[in-house]
Amino acid sequence: AIAKNQQSLVSDMLFRIRECNAPIPQNVMEFHVDGKRIGKVTPKVAKLLCSYSNTETKSPVFQTIASKEKYNTILTLTKEAGTTCQSRTKAIMSIMEQLRDDGHITGWRNELYPIAEGFYDEPLLLMERAATSFVGAIEYGVHINGLVRSSSSSENDDQSTTKMWMARRSKTKSKYPGMLDHIVAGGQPANMGLMENVIKECMEEAGVPTDVVKRGIKSVGAISYETFVVQQPTTNDDEGDDPRMVDGVISRVVLFCYDLELPSDFVPKVVDGEVESFFLWNMEEVMECIRKDYNDPMKPNCYPVVIDYLMRSGYVSPETVGYLDVLRELRSGDCC
Amino acid sequence: AIAKNQQSLVSDMLFRIRECNAPIPQNVMEFHVDGKRIGKVTPKVAKLLCSYSNTETKSPVFQTIASKEKYNTILTLTKEAGTTCQSRTKAIMSIMEQLRDDGHITGWRNELYPIAEGFYDEPLLLMERAATSFVGAIEYGVHINGLVRSSSSSENDDQSTTKMWMARRSKTKSKYPGMLDHIVAGGQPANMGLMENVIKECMEEAGVPTDVVKRGIKSVGAISYETFVVQQPTTNDDEGDDPRMVDGVISRVVLFCYDLELPSDFVPKVVDGEVESFFLWNMEEVMECIRKDYNDPMKPNCYPVVIDYLMRSGYVSPETVGYLDVLRELRSGDCC
Known part of the structure; x- marks a missing residue:
């Protein structure tokens, strides 16, 4: 079924995507x-x-x-x-x-x-x-939508049959402490295949056994973003012409997206301390979390991956103003 | 399961996408x-x-x-x-x-x-x-992947559970006579909603009743292409400087893509004479038809829609050289 309030959903999606795509200065x-x-x-x-x-x-x-x-x-x-x-x-x-x-x-x-x-x-x-x-330089990573589907229903209706595992990041992480996250996500290091990395991260971050990953994993595309990250001055020196002061850096990222269908009796385990807890959300809760005024948001770069899932799973009507903008902006920058 | 021969599949996908994207002259x-x-x-x-x-x-x-x-x-x-x-x-x-x-x-x-x-x-x-x-100018249309899923299997494996309805275009059609086509596809006219058009085309082109469409339809995104269509001179006049002779036109198209899950006992009906027959293909046959040397190809603009389906359904490994090119080129031109 198509989600309610299509127009606000699409406008919230664009807000979340654009949070990952702060404009780059012209003189780069x-x-x-x-x-x-x-x-x-x-x-x-x-x-x-x-x-x-x-x-x-x-x-x-x-x-x-x-x-x-x-x-x-x-x-x-x-x-x-x-x-x-x-x-x-x-x-x-x-x-x-x-x-x-x-x-x-x-x-x-x-x-x-x-x-x-x-x-x-x-x-x-x-x-x-x-x-x-x-x-x-472009960084690559893998992000995994951890899904549980109720097989009892024969409806072709993702919303009534699907739940998504979410993670709460540890409060001690240096970046985005305590924020919501995908069940598994990680950067793509040198000398490792993407699937090898997916299997490793699934085990390390959520205790998903290799055979469960192999049975349930599906590559579903990629999203990309390009954003200007303003750098905080590291000293209290307020002279604007300090040659050591930089204005900001350009972060360019391609995330390979996967859907991982998990057995309904599987529960992810906190393994490496990067995650505080896991919990299962229905898709209404996932969409609620996209709202620009939601008080407990996900780590920003999880949004394009979740939005990509919703876009290819029938949650959004293409008659909604902004639909084509969402599709286009899910692959921003010149990287993908 | 991931398709065999990933590298040739991806290279054939790029060939088919690029057939829809002939380079535009620089001086447009x-x-x-x-x-x-x-x-x-x-x-x-x-x-x-x-x-x-x-x-x-x-x-x-x-x-x-x-x-x-x-x-x-x-x-x-x-x-x-x-x-x-x-x-x-x-x-x-x-x-x-x-x-x-x-x-x-x-x-x-x-x-x-x-x-x-x-x-x-x-x-x-x-x-x-x-x-x-x-x-x-940009033309818009709707293309529908008509899918049959065997519910008996509980495997998360699209390839072993999914078949796709294909159409054979009538030999009397002015464009692409006798070629393979989607079960339903059509241009988007003025003063009609996209879903309204989908329902109308499903009935007119394949006899799919409205309630079957409403139960099984899912919007899954859009593809776009921009291509230079060389115009044939309409006279035998071989003077190159005839001011009435044009070189070619630029065709720019956005196709909204839908998956339509059909009951396994449903059989499409030839209704309006635009289609000669319908038949059900397994996904191996669909992929076979993408091969650049396949002797009975689809109407060219069906390929990006089918390729988009395969890309978001786990058939292609992102470790395959060209994977990101396929994703990017599925939305070509400045329209989408």
Whole structure:
């Protein structure tokens, strides 16, 4: 059945999608490696990156150059960074560690992410996960809708037969503590297949056994977003012209979406302490949580994945003004 | 279960999507009405449109003007066309009828389509369906995947439980005679809701009763494409500089996609003679038909709709090179 209040549902969906897509400044510079466009930075961030030198060699790793297309400056690497994945990884790591020590990069993970022009291309370098948005490189992840379907009903009506498992994030997490989340979601690290990652995360985050995952998992598409993340100044220095102060970074994300149909008697388990608790919502509760004034919202990037589920499962009538905008904006940025 | 031969499936999907998206010439001109961008034409088509006059008033209805943005010429309407939906509809109809009589517009339908900036906007004018692509305006339609699911199996495996009803188009149809088609598909006329149109087309094209439609229908999204359709010269005149000869038109289409779950004992009926026969395919046969060398292909614009179904139903692994390209290209053009 189609949800009630279509017009407010669609307008709330657009609100939630746009929360993940804060406008990018007009004057961003492309970041190229080996002639390939792999990121976007503001001129201030470019300047900051160029001001650091490799701690070993004492030479800069980043430089800005005039691009072949006129009137354009791009950020790229110096000869210092070499021409191999390994040499670039090492040179950039030295800069990123200093940026971390100086307070510009927070939430360091010690997880290496592959950086390439497209998801399927050979990585040009590996980069600490927390640093990828500092150069505006695309991050990839997997998000899983954990679904329970009552098989008793033979109705072709998702809303009356489906429930979705939700997670409450631990209050001790550095990012989005205590917020609602998908049953399982995670970043996509280097040297791991997507399904391998799904299986690992399902076990680590919710105690879902591998055979249950394999039986119930379905890849259903992807969503993407591109957003400007304003950086907080790390000092109380209120001089606007401090060259060490950056304005913000461009976070570009592609999330591969999965539906995981779980047996009705399965209950997720808190395994690694990242989650406080799990609970089962009916789809009316899921839609209620999209409302822009809902007082206990999900982690922002869960919304596009949930909205994608609702859009492809018959909850939204295409006669509703904004329907095509929702579809288009679920894949924002130039990444997907 | 995920389909076999993922890499060839994805590459065949891209082939089929790109068949619906032939590259548009670089020098196309925008067509504006009341300051709103509603179409795209080649300079040759613009010239042809401007060369005709309203048969009643003997004045041209189309003109090219310099746009506010420099170095750009756009096609727009003369004062002759007036400022109301009704006056524009009438003035443009006079030109289109002459283009039909001169052999430039074929397949006249006597069906009026609304022309607006976006699907949900008030129409700026109504235009004969066969003429919309002559000005590169977006056409909208509905396509329906007719599905039969075996409820006996409790597996979460679309491929082993799902079949799709296919239609064979009548050999007497002017377009794509004898080709495979969706069980139901149709253009979206003026003054009719999408669901109203779905119900009407289901009855007219396949004899699906309204209550069966209402019980089984689910809106699942939309696909779009934008393609250059080369126009055949209508005379044997081989002089290249004939001002009446056009190079081609830009066809821009948004198809709203629906899944219709049908009872296993329901059999579609040939009602209006547009279809020769219906038959039920398993999903392996559907995928086989996507192969670029398949000898009995579907009507080209059915493919994106079927591919969208496969993408959101777990048939394609996102680890397959090209997966993100398929997702992106399923919504091509600037329309959706």
